[in-house]
Amino acid sequence: MKTLLYATDCTQTTRTALKYAYRLSKVLKANLHVVHVYDLQAFATTSVRSRAVLEKNYSLDQYKVLESYCKENLENEFGAKKVYFHVERDESISKAILATAQRINADLVMVGVKNSKTLRGFFSGNIADYLMKNLECPLLILPDEFHYHGLSTLLYATDFETSDIYAIENLVELAEPYGALIKVMHVHREREYDADEKMEAFKKSVTERVAYPEIIFSVEWADDVESGIHNSIEEEMPEILVMMEREHPSFFAKLFRKDMVETMENEIAIPLLVFNKKSVQGKLIEASDDALFLQWI
Numbered sequence: 001m002k003t004l005l006y007a008t009d010c011t012q013t014t015r016t017a018l019k020y021a022y023r024l025s026k027v028l029k030a031n032l033h034v035v036h037v038y039d040l041q042a043f044a045t046t047s048v049r050s051r052a053v054l055e056k057n058y059s060l061d062q063y064k065v066l067e068s069y070c071k072e073n074l075e076n077e078f079g080a081k082k083v084y085f086h087v088e089r090d091e092s093i094s095k096a097i098l099a100t101a102q103r104i105n106a107d108l109v110m111v112g113v114k115n116s117k118t119l120r121g122f123f124s125g126n127i128a129d130y131l132m133k134n135l136e137c138p139l140l141i142l143p144d145e146f147h148y149h150g151l152s153t154l155l156y157a158t159d160f161e162t163s164d165i166y167a168i169e170n171l172v173e174l175a176e177p178y179g180a181l182i183k184v185m186h187v188h189r190e191r192e193y194d195a196d197e198k199m200e201a202f203k204k205s206v207t208e209r210v211a212y213p214e215i216i217f218s219v220e221w222a223d224d225v226e227s228g229i230h231n232s233i234e235e236e237m238p239e240i241l242v243m244m245e246r247e248h249p250s251f252f253a254k255l256f257r258k259d260m261v262e263t264m265e266n267e268i269a270i271p272l273l274v275f276n277k278k279s280v281q282g283k284l285i286e287a288s289d290d291a292l293f294l295q296w297i
Contacts, residue, residue, distance in 0.1 A: 001107040001173050005033045007097045007127075008112075010065055013144050015073040017112045020148040020271075022074055024110075026081055027150075027177050033104055035086040036066040037096040055089075062087045094130035101135060108174075110140045132245045136279045138170070140240075141272045151178040154273075155238035157229055158186050160202045163244055163280040165209060170275070171242060172212040182215045183236055187228030195219045233270065242273040244280070 006021035008014050018034070025032035038058075066085050071078045084104075090096035101109050111128055132139045154175055158164045168184065175182050184206070188195040196219055203217045222228030233241065 001028050002030050003033065003104055003106050004028070004030045004108050004110065005035060005097075005101050005104060005106040006110040007035050007037070007093075007100075008066075008069070010036055010069040014112045016145050016147050017110070017142040018070065018073050019077075020142055020146065021110050022077060022081075022083070023148045028174070029177075030107070031084060032081070033084040033086060033100070033106070034066065034070060035088060035097060035100045036062060036069075037088045037090055037093045038062045039089065039091050059087055059089065094127045094134075097127070097131060098134055101137065106137050108138050108140060109135055110142060112142050113144060132274045132276060135276055136283075138167075139274045139276075141274065143269055143271065146269070146271060149239065151175065151180040151239045153181045153183060153236055153238040154240050154242055155229075155232055155236055156182060156184045156242040157225075157244075158184050158202065159244070159246070160186065160198045161244070161277075162205075162284065163275070163277050164202075165206055166280050166284055167242070167244060167275040168206055168215070169210050171273075172210060174240075174273075175214065176212060179214065180239075182212070183232075183238070184215060184217045185228075185232055186219050187225045188219045188221045189224065238270065240271045240273050242275070244275050244277050246277045 004021060004025050006018065008018060021034070022032060024030075063085060066087055070083060070085070086100055088096040088100060090099075097109065097111070100106075109131060111131065113128065128139065128141050132141075151174070154171060156164070156168060156171065158168075164184075168182065171182060174180075184203075186195060186199055186202075199217055199219050206215065206217075220228050220232055222231060229241065232238075
């Protein structure tokens, strides 16, 4: 991961997320880009300045706001590594973040959990939900006031798909600089009698393609996936939960089944790293000519 993008609204509730992004970029030796999206306020029609001049000045003001915000909240750390600033004017925060990520070819995008108590948060909709469904790179969702403490354990929830193997392969880029453990787990429900066999086959496929030694595999029993993941978080105390944003195959499946990623995003108190399955599938098809590998997709 060489290019990281962190999106901020420059409020005090996101200051710990800014520090998290900055410190993560230092360990990964990655370029950190910080984007702030703004929407123009209504200008008085009696102003002697042209609207174009007012818009330009407002953009410059927002750039200064972003720079000052980073300098103030990073305190003595600011200046230890270069930070690239972006200010974008757009009515849609989500689309502006996505466009910025595409323009800089981001390897990871980081956002805070939406603050529904603010008017902007209420009217903009759930930014993270939009991004996790449209980004080509992984999305790291950071809870409010979550402090950076490095990485020692990453918990990956698998459904035994080839897209999971690709995600684990990419996850190594995040884990390796820390020497962190990647625990790959699958929640076993009562109707899944062959979960252990599936995990063994999945483990074999992963170890054949991923050389990182700090990966372990387990099957956890639970009444449902959500409680199984919660139990694993309590037992393992990981710094990040990793999941695949999976599209359900039919309208009725979407209607009657909760989206697990969205559920966990709202309920867990640790960062959530999300891979987009549709994007992963596209990259696998482009990059692989291994028919056996592709048949898992």
